[in-house]
Amino acid sequence: MKIAVTGGKGGTGKTVIAVNLAVCLAKLGKKVAYLDCDADCPSSHLIVGASLQKKEKVSSFFPIIDKNKCRKCGMCVQNCEFNALYQLKGKPPELVQSLCSGCGACMIACPYGAIKEGKKTIGWTFSFRKYGVHFFSGKLKPSEPLTEKIVDAVKKRGMQGKYDIIIVDTAAGAHCQVVSALEGCDKAFAVTEPTLFGRHDLKVISKVLEKMKIQYEIILNRSTISKTRVKSVLQIPYDRKMIECYVLAVPIVEKYPNHPISRKIAALAKRLLK
C-alpha cells in the first residue's frame, strides 16, 4: 500500500507527521519504506537526525553541439520548445543550461547529425535506515530545473524492495513535482492548519487529488490556534513538545511514546492497517 502525505501549503507539518506515522508503522512490525519526494528541499533526514547515505547520481540528457558538423541551419533552435537554444547570426547555436529540459528534440531535429547525446548530473538519490524505517531521499542540484526527474528516481529506487507500506512525503505546492510524487498512491493524507492560507491551499491540493482519483483524508495540525469547520481524521494541537522534538531531531513517537499526540498518531497507524 502506498500512502501519500501532502497538503499544499509549506510548513504545515507534512514531513513531521509522515515520519511519525512511518515510525509507528515500523513499531507495529511492518516493513516500511519512506520516500522523501521533496527533492527541492528534502528534510526527512534532518527530522530523524540521520545523514544521507548511499549516494546515486541522477542524470539527464543535454545536447553537445559538434561545431564542425553544424551548418548553422537553426533547426534545433526552432524546435526547442523551452527556448534553451539561441543562435547569433552565422554562428553555431548556444545552450542555456538552466532552461534545457533534456527532451532531446534538438538531436532529432538536426538534419546533419551535429548534436550528440551528452549526460549531465541533475541531482542525487540517497537511502538510509532509522527507527526501523528504510528512508529514500533525493536532492536536486541547485539551479537545475528538473525536480520531477529526481522525484521519479527516488520513487523508482524506493519501490525496488518489498515493503508492506510505502509512505510518500511530497513537497509543498500543487505542480508537476507533487503530481509525480502522488502518482500511483492508493491513499493520501492532506496536512493543513487552521489559517486562511492553510484552508486555501488545501482546496488547491484537494482539486489535484480529486483529478487523480486518489482518496484522501485531512489531518489538521496546530488545531488549537483557531476554530475551523474542516473535517479531519486527526487533530494535532499546538504543542511545545512537538517543537522540542523537531529541534532535537527525534520523532515525538520515539521521544514521548505516551504523549497524547503520539497516541493519536499511533491510533491512526493502527487504523491504516485494518
Added chain:
Amino acid sequence: MKIVIFSGKGGTGKSVVASSLALGLRENIVLVDADSDCPNQHLLFPGKVLRREKLYLTKFAVIGKGCKGAKGIEKVCRFGAIKTINGKPTVDKGKCEGCGACVLVCPKGTAKLVPKLTGKLIVSQTGNFPLVCARLEPGESGTGKLVFKAKEAAEEIARQNRINTTLIDAPAGIGCPVIAAVGGCDYALGVVEPTQASIANLERALEVVKHFKVPFSIILNKEGISKKYEKEIKRKFRGKLIAKIPHDKEVPLLLAKGVPPIKGKGKAAKALRQFVNAVEKGTYKSQAIVGRRHG
C-alpha cells in the same frame, strides 16, 4: 528595483515578510505573488480585479487516429509519457512536457502539439498597491513560465504607473518557479526559522540566488524556538542577518483571520514594523534596499 523574498523551506514566513514590506514601505510598490501553485497574498489583500487572463504557455502532444505506432516510439519520449496501448501509442497528458520530440519523429504528421491552459494571470488593485498573481491550474506543469509572465506583467504596471519597487514573493523549494522568481532581481531577502530543515534548505536556495549573482540578506523569523539553531544562523550568516522577528502566537491567529501580521499588537508585529522602517530608511549597511529606480 526588484526585491525577491525566498526561503527554500515552506512555512517560514515569506508571505508574512512580503506582506509587511508591501504595507509598510512608503515607496510605490507592486507586489507579485510568485507562488503560483498556492498563491496566498490575495487572501490578505483582497481588491478589485483589474485584469484576468487565461495563459496557454505550455503544450502537450496529441497523437491522431491515423497512427499505427512505430518501433521505439516510447523511447523517443524522455519523460515516459508515451505508452503503447492496444498497438497504438497514447500520450499521458500529465507526464507530457510538450517538447515535441514525438512530433519530430512522426513521418506522417499524425502527432501534433496542442497548447494547454497553464494557468491564469490576475491583476488586482488592493488598497495601496497593485497585486499581480499567477495561478497555476492545479496539477499542471509550467510554473516557471507562469512566474516569468507575472513578473513581466508587474514590470509593465511599474513602468506605466511610475512604480519604483517590485516585491516578489517566491514559492517554497528551489526548482523552476524559484529560478524564475529570483532571476533578474536586484536584491533577495531570505527568510529563515531556527530549525535544521530551514537552515539546510535556505542554503540550497541561496545557491540559486548566488547563481544569478543577486545580493542578499537574511531575516530570522520565529526567534525563540531554539537557541542552538539561532546561534548557528548567526554564525553562518554573519553580516547578512538584518532582522530578527520573535516567535509570537499572535501571527498565526492574525493569519487565521486574514489580517496581515504587521497590523498586530504583539512583539512580532513590532519587530516587523521596525524591520520595514529600517528598510525604508536604507540603514542597512550591506545595501540600501529601496531608492533605486526601475531598469
